[in-house]
Amino acid sequence: MEKIAIVGVGNTKIGEWYENSLRGLTDIAISKAIESANIDPKEIESTFIGSMSSGIFNQQEHISALIGPHSGVNAPALRVESACASGSQALRVAMMAISAGYYDSALVVGVEKMTDLIDIGDVTTALGTASDSSWELGVGATFPALFALMMRAHMHKYGSTLEEFASVAVKNHDNGSLNPDAQFRRKITMDTAMKSRIIADPIRLFDCSPVSDGAAAVIVTKESLAKKYTDDPIYITGTGAGTDHIALHQRPDITTMESTKRAVKTAFDMAKITTKDVDFIEVHDCFTIAEVITLEDIGFCKKGQGGKFSLEGKTALNSKISVNPSGGLKSKGHPVGATGIYQVIEVFHQLRNEAGKRQVTNNNVGVTHNIGGSGATCVVNVFSRGE
Amino acid sequence: MEKIAIVGVGNTKIGEWYENSLRGLTDIAISKAIESANIDPKEIESTFIGSMSSGIFNQQEHISALIGPHSGVNAPALRVESACASGSQALRVAMMAISAGYYDSALVVGVEKMTDLIDIGDVTTALGTASDSSWELGVGATFPALFALMMRAHMHKYGSTLEEFASVAVKNHDNGSLNPDAQFRRKITMDTAMKSRIIADPIRLFDCSPVSDGAAAVIVTKESLAKKYTDDPIYITGTGAGTDHIALHQRPDITTMESTKRAVKTAFDMAKITTKDVDFIEVHDCFTIAEVITLEDIGFCKKGQGGKFSLEGKTALNSKISVNPSGGLKSKGHPVGATGIYQVIEVFHQLRNEAGKRQVTNNNVGVTHNIGGSGATCVVNVFSRGE
Numbered sequence: 128m129e130k131i132a133i134v135g136v137g138n139t140k141i142g143e144w145y146e147n148s149l150r151g152l153t154d155i156a157i158s159k160a161i162e163s164a165n166i167d168p169k170e171i172e173s174t175f176i177g178s179m180s181s182g183i184f185n186q187q188e189h190i191s192a193l194i195g196p197h198s199g200v201n202a203p204a205l206r207v208e209s210a211c212a213s214g215s216q217a218l219r220v221a222m223m224a225i226s227a228g229y230y231d232s233a234l235v236v237g238v239e240k241m242t243d244l245i246d247i248g249d250v251t252t253a254l255g256t257a258s259d260s261s262w263e264l265g266v267g268a269t270f271p272a273l274f275a276l277m278m279r280a281h282m283h284k285y286g287s288t289l290e291e292f293a294s295v296a297v298k299n300h301d302n303g304s305l306n307p308d309a310q311f312r313r314k315i316t317m318d319t320a321m322k323s324r325i326i327a328d329p330i331r332l333f334d335c336s337p338v339s340d341g342a343a344a345v346i347v348t349k350e351s352l353a354k355k356y357t358d359d360p361i362y363i364t365g366t367g368a369g370t371d372h373i374a375l376h377q378r379p380d381i382t383t384m385e386s387t388k389r390a391v392k393t394a395f396d397m398a399k400i401t402t403k404d405v406d407f408i409e410v411h412d413c414f415t416i417a418e419v420i421t422l423e424d425i426g427f428c429k430k431g432q433g434g435k436f437s438l439e440g441k442t443a444l445n446s447k448i449s450v451n452p453s454g455g456l457k458s459k460g461h462p463v464g465a466t467g468i469y470q471v472i473e474v475f476h477q478l479r480n481e482a483g484k485r486q487v488t489n490n491n492v493g494v495t496h497n498i499g500g501s502g503a504t505c506v507v508n509v510f511s512r513g514e
Numbered sequence: 515m516e517k518i519a520i521v522g523v524g525n526t527k528i529g530e531w532y533e534n535s536l537r538g539l540t541d542i543a544i545s546k547a548i549e550s551a552n553i554d555p556k557e558i559e560s561t562f563i564g565s566m567s568s569g570i571f572n573q574q575e576h577i578s579a580l581i582g583p584h585s586g587v588n589a590p591a592l593r594v595e596s597a598c599a600s601g602s603q604a605l606r607v608a609m610m611a612i613s614a615g616y617y618d619s620a621l622v623v624g625v626e627k628m629t630d631l632i633d634i635g636d637v638t639t640a641l642g643t644a645s646d647s648s649w650e651l652g653v654g655a656t657f658p659a660l661f662a663l664m665m666r667a668h669m670h671k672y673g674s675t676l677e678e679f680a681s682v683a684v685k686n687h688d689n690g691s692l693n694p695d696a697q698f699r700r701k702i703t704m705d706t707a708m709k710s711r712i713i714a715d716p717i718r719l720f721d722c723s724p725v726s727d728g729a730a731a732v733i734v735t736k737e738s739l740a741k742k743y744t745d746d747p748i749y750i751t752g753t754g755a756g757t758d759h760i761a762l763h764q765r766p767d768i769t770t771m772e773s774t775k776r777a778v779k780t781a782f783d784m785a786k787i788t789t790k791d792v793d794f795i796e797v798h799d800c801f802t803i804a805e806v807i808t809l810e811d812i813g814f815c816k817k818g819q820g821g822k823f824s825l826e827g828k829t830a831l832n833s834k835i836s837v838n839p840s841g842g843l844k845s846k847g848h849p850v851g852a853t854g855i856y857q858v859i860e861v862f863h864q865l866r867n868e869a870g871k872r873q874v875t876n877n878n879v880g881v882t883h884n885i886g887g888s889g890a891t892c893v894v895n896v897f898s899r900g901e
Contacts, residue, residue, distance in 0.1 A: 179576075183569045183575075185647065186647045192759070193646065203756055203777075205607070209578050210575055210576035220607055227612075227613035228515055228613065264573070372584075373576060373583070389590070504579050504591070
């Protein structure tokens, strides 16, 4: 199968964009991506949009028809949704469409405009629709509560400590302070993280990613056409997706994510790599516990040792494995349906040595890891420069 | 490219399912489809779900993880959304996934549970999120109002009459009376249709499709594997999609749908057919004006003559062209994100001579036509028995 190449990217800074709209944010991201790829919008043959909940956040479904034509890309379009993994799923569908021969090129957009709701409490409820609405959200278990259950179980089973989890936040803020597009560009101390207020015990404020607005876009084509647009295309060498039961009570072990294991196996097999070949990775740290579990599930360390691995500094920029050089969801921000595309854009820049002060030095193989809900969906993609 | 085959189908009767849930309805449809295809659920390698607005209707996003594993199909899953064309888009993505070599088989589900909202007025607002929320729904233009504008423009430009539009409803109720799965299994008279109350002038009650619950599922695989599951697979010989501006005011002519023309051209070219080869078609008659415009845009009659064509009986069962043998959205019902899959299932049964009293006699080539919003999205698929 011919590889898929990324030939251009564009995004907004992540933040609280009260002065802009879903439509306005995507216009910015798409126009930047088009400029980056130096492509005539008329040459873009299809559009795939990842968004978790524009219906609830913005009272707007059918954004595939809203966004594409408005930005000058009047191609067949559809939206893909798998909660916070929507962006990565949209990229996968674009890859399928091109590999199947339906189109030669695609615009892939991730967008979430989360600040349109009047009450911030409504945002937590809206996000909760990615859990089992009847058996989790409906009985008061919002996402901080669900990840608190996972964190408590992990502490109980493996003896992981609050200090270990806090180290994830500190490291991601260190990286995010170097990222001009990050929502929070400031370092924090272990003390700040560990003394921050409790959200859902044992999860504290700095264990949580924020509520964010953002839009991100990439333009993809097949390998044989890539050099038409850029001298430095980035190739997707492997992709995998996994799905598991949506509710925590349906899973035999909530200290691991089966979906991650399945997605990693498929993606790494396709890319013909093992965990040892990964130079850097953007992982889905919606809460610090999620990054810890992911480090273990991908196999960067032994099961139960993810927190210790982080506290020892082995995930810092240019250490053993650079994890979340962008700052991750924690510091860069988490516009949910857009996050998967922001991860891809970070990997794109890192592989092209365009990441400025947060540039990783070993940068031959980059990976993205994007989950939906409390881990019922996972998408993993592998990227390289190609030779 | 190897053709994609449908090897099994299942669905609920369409109606108001106050006593069941989104999860329960999909369980019924999926279990019937699995039984129909005589397939081991473990052999199903992927799941694609079409739903327009489970977030608003059911406070449940991420239904890809909710539905698949619950029904025993624990495969990578994602949701596709293009308003009322979500079902057909999900089928297209499944086709892409199989043709690209990602999977050998897929479960494709369409579902909408619209009666969970407390106030029926809320349903109209929820549906309105498929229009341009800022410039249409936000200023009071619900879908009956938008299609009323199109109908009025058509009457003004072409002299089409209320009687012509009413004839679409009467014909579809005639067909629906023969369909055991239809929401409304009763014939209506021209008098009933034309004297029904005004909803948004000139649209009357019987120009409108109803609010409906329903779930429908099909199992697809590649041609070379189809005979493993059934002696009578149905093949998708062509598929096309088109996207246009979401808002009516952005389009130069609201008496035609560019998206339909684009989708038809792509699908018919791929299937190597012309309009004359179509034996029967399921078209998207969310309002009677939509069926009239579609008859013209596909080319079954001259532009402006769709209403006359209908009034003359040329779209009746086993007349010139059998249009909506199922009863269409008008009589069979319109569970929005599921409608595209219900259309496919009707074509499947018609091509296999399983359609009982509504069986079309010329049944070599069947087509589905499914739109989203006021026509900003369109998907057209072409089906045949193969040789």
